[in-house]
Amino acid sequence: MLTPQSLKIEILANIKADFGEKSPLYQSLMMSEMEYEDSGLFSRKIWNVFSRHLKIFCLSENKKALDNNIEYLFKVADGIHSVQSNGTSDYCITEINILVRNNLNPDVYSTDEIVINSSVKIDTSKNYINQGGFGRIYKIHDSFLDRDFAYKFFDPSPFNEESLDDLVRRFIREGKKLLRYRHENIVAAYDVGCVSGSNVYYLKMEYIDGVNLLDFISCNTLDTKIKISIADQFISAMGYIHCIGDLHRDISYQNILVTKDNKVKVIDFGFSKGRDDTSYETTKYPLASKFAAPESTGQVKDSFSAEVYSIGAVLYSIFTQSKFHSQNILNLEEYDIPDNYKSVVLKCLETNPDNRIKKANHINWHLRNYLNKKSDTSIDLTRRNEYNLDWLASFINEVIIKIIFNYGEYPDFDSVQIWITEEFKSAIEDNAFIKEIHFSNLIFRLHGVKKIEYYKGISKYLDFSLLYEAYTYYINLPNAQKVLFCKTIMTIIQRKSYQEAASGMDDVPF
CATH class of the missing domain: 3.30.300 (GMP Synthetase; Chain A, domain 3)
Structure with a gap:
């Protein structure tokens, strides 16, 4: 309506x-x-x-x-x-x-000055920065704090097809998300609220004196060291977002700013969502085809894997200093790009999502893993009698009814290897002085896990020493045997693994 x-x-x-x-x-x-x-x-x-x-x-x-x-x-x-x-x-x-009618509540933009408080007054005729899909952005100087800020005021595009109530909720939700984020490469937010005496909402953010990524790579000659720095900062920001379960959903050159001292800031979270954000429906316009994953066919597909493709497109542009075009992916060989970064870019841009890096927070692991690879990948069973994983197989068989994974995120070798390499260590550090660890504390660190069904009346706790022994044994194995170790755990997990139905995501309104 x-x-x-x-x-x-x-x-x-x-x-x-x-x-x-x-x-x-x-x-x-x-x-x-x-x-x-x-x-x-x-x-x-x-x-x-x-x-x-x-x-x-x-x-x-x-x-x-x-x-x-x-x-x-x-x-x-x-x-x-x-x-x-x-x-x-x-x-x-x-x-x-x-x-x-004399008791009207006029629009805040009809005046030349917007007053937030006694120390923050915005001259709308001079301090305008930009107009986005959901608001106008102004630069202001807080006289009390003696610091510049950026204020985004709710002012949706007249061509937006969503209801005004949904747009307001989305604007407030963006502010609340940014207030929770704490990352040096993500724009910081300090307040979200409403202008006194009006119904106009605002979002107070840090002011970033920079240019968008496309302008940055087009107007500067960058050496490899700077390219790696820019790429690492962007990977770090997106890894943080994915790690906490959110999707940005609007990756573009315009939403990545680079400052004069080469610091990266990811901005504009108006379309962002978490996997469990179901409070209201929202419509997302089609991504520019050059950034959309092949399986998306020009439409946004709410998956980490699809967003990783967009991340790969940005990384391609950083290292080649050119706009991304899917047909030119193979010409990476023409550029002086470190082999591990070249491998990651190609892995992010895999046409088949099953072969793609699953989440942004896995990218750093792939960068390190590439450098640690050894040429000997032959099967070596000489140490199999030193240690076995029967304890894990028995525990899962006796305690777990099923482990349900999000649609399209069934456990594979990469996700299990990252789980063991990164998350086992993290779980051990988080519970170093605890005798037992609840299995949920461990299994929910595995990519794609949605929920677990346990048998009733059976303890769900693992002995800390078993987890510690498994991890320390694993990290001391040669690479070839690490592969076998991971495959064994993957097989144990898969015996109790189920995927939610394809319609499951369709039923989530967003």
Whole structure:
């Protein structure tokens, strides 16, 4: 349904295009409010459709400008309403009434100054930085703190198809996410709130004096050391986001800034989501085809693997200092790129998602693992009698009914190897002075695990010494035997593993 507020935003976009933001009509409508008055009588305009009156409430000083343009307003409002309704509405606009109302709550952008508090006043005519899909961004100087900040004000694009309520929730949600994030390569947020005396929301963030990634790589000659630094910072930021279970969902050159001292900042989390974010539906526009994973067919696919492809596209651009085009992937050989980074870029850009790196927080492991590889990968069973994993097989068989994985994230060798190499160590460090570890504490560190079903009445705790012994034995194995060790654990896990149905993700509204 096209709400009165959404209709107003659409009309303002047309007035801006036809007459400009400074026109009396634009300024008068900006200060107005709209309501529908629906009739029980059929209109004479469209068969079997009821009549709807559009009421525009304005201040007395703005009525003349609106009255003088009522035919224009009707034409635009009727056109937008008809297109948005697409033949599904029971109403059509048949009349516009301009009425004076003195207790209006004017739009914050109709004034030249926005006042947050006594030390933060924003001159909208001078401090404007950028316009995004969900808001305008202004640079301001806090006189009390003597520091610059960036303020993003909720001001959605009139071409956004979502309801105003959903857009407000998304804006607030972006602010709350950024407030929780703590990473030097992700834009910091300090506050999210509402301008006093209005219904306009704002997000207070750090001000970043930098340029977008494409401008940075296009205007500078970068040596390999700087390229690696930029790549590592970006990998670190995206690894942090994936590690806590979130997706950015809008990876682009414009959303990666680089400062004058070559510090990377990932910005714009308006489309971001966590796996369990189901509070409201949201529509995501198609990604630029050059960044979309092949399986996405131009549409956003909510998976870590698909986002890793976008990350690979960015890394490609960093090391080649050129725009990414999927057909040019193989020309990496022409560039002086360290072998481990070249391998990671190609692994991120795998056409088959099953062969792709699964999450951004796995990329550093792949970088290190490439350097640690040994040429001898032959099967060596000479040490198999020193140690066995029967304890783990017995525990899982006796305690676990099933381990359910997210659709498309069934445990494979890479995810199990990373789990053992990285997460076993982390679990040991986190529980160093605890005698027993709950199995959930360990298994939920494995990529893709959604939930576990246990048998009732049986302890779910593992002896700490068993986990420690397994890890210390593993890290001292030659590479070839590490492979066998991981494959054995993968087989044990897979015996109790199930994938959620493909429709499971479709049922999650986002």
